[in-house]
Amino acid sequence: MAKRTIVPIGPYHPLLEEPEFFKLYCDGEIVKEVVWETGYNHRGIEKICESKTFEQVFYVVERVCGICSTSHPFAYANAVESIPGVEIPLRAKYIRSIVGELERVHSHLLWVGLAGHFLGYNTVFMWAWKYREPVLDMFEIITGNRNSYAMFTIGGVRRDIDNDKISQLKKVLDFLKTKLDLLVGAVMDDPVIHARLRGVGVLTAEDIHDFGAVGPTARASGVAIDVRQDDPYAAYDMVDWKVITAPEGDVFAKAEVRLLEMYESIKIMEQCLEGLRKDSSNEIRTKVKEIPAGIGIGHAEAPRGEVFHFVKSDGSNRPVRHKIRAPSFTCIPTFRKSCVGGTIADAAIATAAVDPCYCCTERMAQAYDIHTGRQIFSMKDLIGMSQRKTEELKK
Amino acid sequence: MGLKEKIFKKSLWLFHLSAGSCNNCDIEILDCLTPRFDVERFGMKLVGSVRHADVLLITGIVTRKTKPRVLEIYEQAPKPIVVVAVGACPITGGIFAEGYNFAGPLDKVIPVDVYIPGCPPKPEAILAGIVKFLNK
Numbered sequence: 404m405a406k407r408t409i410v411p412i413g414p415y416h417p418l419l420e421e422p423e424f425f426k427l428y429c430d431g432e433i434v435k436e437v438v439w440e441t442g443y444n445h446r447g448i449e450k451i452c453e454s455k456t457f458e459q460v461f462y463v464v465e466r467v468c469g470i471c472s473t474s475h476p477f478a479y480a481n482a483v484e485s486i487p488g489v490e491i492p493l494r495a496k497y498i499r500s501i502v503g504e505l506e507r508v509h510s511h512l513l514w515v516g517l518a519g520h521f522l523g524y525n526t527v528f529m530w531a532w533k534y535r536e537p538v539l540d541m542f543e544i545i546t547g548n549r550n551s552y553a554m555f556t557i558g559g560v561r562r563d564i565d566n567d568k569i570s571q572l573k574k575v576l577d578f579l580k581t582k583l584d585l586l587v588g589a590v591m592d593d594p595v596i597h598a599r600l601r602g603v604g605v606l607t608a609e610d611i612h613d614f615g616a617v618g619p620t621a622r623a624s625g626v627a628i629d630v631r632q633d634d635p636y637a638a639y640d641m642v643d644w645k646v647i648t649a650p651e652g653d654v655f656a657k658a659e660v661r662l663l664e665m666y667e668s669i670k671i672m673e674q675c676l677e678g679l680r681k682d683s684s685n686e687i688r689t690k691v692k693e694i695p696a697g698i699g700i701g702h703a704e705a706p707r708g709e710v711f712h713f714v715k716s717d718g719s720n721r722p723v724r725h726k727i728r729a730p731s732f733t734c735i736p737t738f739r740k741s742c743v744g745g746t747i748a749d750a751a752i753a754t755a756a757v758d759p760c761y762c763c764t765e766r767m768a769q770a771y772d773i774h775t776g777r778q779i780f781s782m783k784d785l786i787g788m789s790q791r792k793t794e795e796l797k798k
Numbered sequence: 799m800g801l802k803e804k805i806f807k808k809s810l811w812l813f814h815l816s817a818g819s820c821n822n823c824d825i826e827i828l829d830c831l832t833p834r835f836d837v838e839r840f841g842m843k844l845v846g847s848v849r850h851a852d853v854l855l856i857t858g859i860v861t862r863k864t865k866p867r868v869l870e871i872y873e874q875a876p877k878p879i880v881v882v883a884v885g886a887c888p889i890t891g892g893i894f895a896e897g898y899n900f901a902g903p904l905d906k907v908i909p910v911d912v913y914i915p916g917c918p919p920k921p922e923a924i925l926a927g928i929v930k931f932l933n934k
Contacts, residue, residue, distance in 0.1 A: 414867060417846035420824050421816050422864055443864050444818045447897035454896065466893055469822025469918065513825065516832075532832035550822045550918055762820050 407435060410747060414443055421761045427742070427750060434750055437742045439735070445765040452725040457483055457557060457694055460722065465551050467727060468763040470513060473506045474705030475727070476555040478712040481636050481701025483557055486694050486716055492686040495559035497675040500638040502546065502554050503703070504668040508579070509538045510706035511661045514758045515586065518658060521751050522599055527589060534582045537575050544568055559688030569676050576669050587662050600655035604741035604753030607652055614740070615733040618708020620757045623660045624652035630704040642674040654756040705730055707758050729763030805878055806852060806932060809841025813851035817868055819858025822918040823885040827855055830921045837925065853880045853928065856904055859887040859894045865901040872908045880931060882912040884924060889913050
């Protein structure tokens with residue numbers, strides 16, 4: 404094997420918001436392999452959820468990730484409500500969709516800003532974050548919090564959006580649209596951004612299938628998967644919108660998909676607000692007395708892709724098992740394709756392109772043998788391997 | 799002029815360390831740097847290494863894996879350094895206090911000067927906390 408240099412990045416590095424460790428194996432300036440280490444952020448959320456009641460779990464899963472803090476309660480609500488088969492009121496459906504889409508706008512603006520920062524375009528960073536503030540203000544008006552909205556509950560939502568708030572939100576959306584035009588122009592027409600992002604970190608549609616990547620990462624490679632369209636939940640089948648895709652698969656396509664998705668989100672929100680205005684009922688919550696024994700599966704489209712929640716109930720007031728799979732869990736392994744073959748300087752933006760969220764990803768994972776179904780590489784196996792090696796050395 | 803005024807006379811440089819957080823406090827800290835709150839007008843800025851910093855902002859619970867790293871970063875920091883615990887997690891463990899990977903509140907690991915509660919604290923609260931410390 405040729406001689407390789409290892410470039411370590413992290414766990415505490417100015418580039419990374421979260422503790423994460425990357426090893427880039429380089430030959431000259433070309434990255435040959437990427438190895439990453441997670442687990443710094445593991446907080447044991449699935450286990451904590453088992454000690455909470457079904458209602459309390461919402462506030463735990465909200466704190467899986469602070470950026471997409473509606474998508475986890477969304478998927479969890481879908482999972483829990485699927486056990487007794489509750490139909491939530493129309494008003495709650497609209498409100499859920501509005502909060503979900505508002506979150507998508509804030510998350511994508513955040514990504515555009517950070518991507519600009521990574522490229523050395525601090526103006527884009529400051530712009531995007533400046534126009535993110537009105538979105539957070541809207542969150543404060545609607546839900547009472549800037550982040551971690553505590554909006555969802557079993558069978559509906561906790562707060563109503565009245566007509567006064569609807570007109571405030573509409574004003575903000577109109578303002579956002581003008582600012583989005585500006586931002587899209589700044590990114591799409593800039594020759595330097597084109598030169599920096601075109602052809603960098605390319606993922607083909609086959610790669611997406613191989614890694615199982617989801618969300619904007621997949622849609623930027625021409626794979627039109629979106630839970631909101633494929634398995635509609637909340638109000639997404641009642642509104643008119645389209646899935647944004649781009650065929651190229653490079654970082655520029657991912658930026659394009661995210662920027663254009665924000666327009667779709669605004670479109671969805673406007674229709675939902677109109678629906679809310681027409682709806683005269685004040686019912687925002689269906690009372691759910693108890694969760695029967697059974698298995699609930701729910702998913703939702705987070706800003707980064709599909710969030711999947713599995714909840715098992717034994718008829719008591721607590722889940723006996725709660726499993727979370729966040730989108731970054733499948734998107735992060737695409738680094739092995741997108742970074743390899745590029746330069747070290749491109750590795751930063753190629754990794755940032757999937758909008759990796761490490762605190763979402765920090766779940767326990769186990770490996771099972773596909774043929775026997777036996778769990779492999781458990782602690783016992785690893786100790787056994789270690790002991791066998793010592794035995795062999797002794798001989 | 800007290801010792802504190804003398805030491806922190808010039809603009810404060812911040813180093814941000816996420817021990818095991820949910821990103822919420824981290825983005826609120828970043829928010830302080832962006833146009834609406836803009837702490838850079840006071841000369842405060844985020845620096846890349848703790849060796850250049852006057853203030854160490856710590857977010858998130860100290861997990862078993864990050865505990866030795868937090869200690870190491872604290873040892874690398876030039877003294878005196880103001881350690882600020884941002885959010886409920888470093889102060890008490892917050893919602894994760896009963897988790898199996900929780901390695902204890904931050905003030906059991908390193909000395910803490912400022913506690914800013916909230917989940918997450920608003921950018922105004924983070925700024926107010928640091929200003930309060932300087933004026934104390």
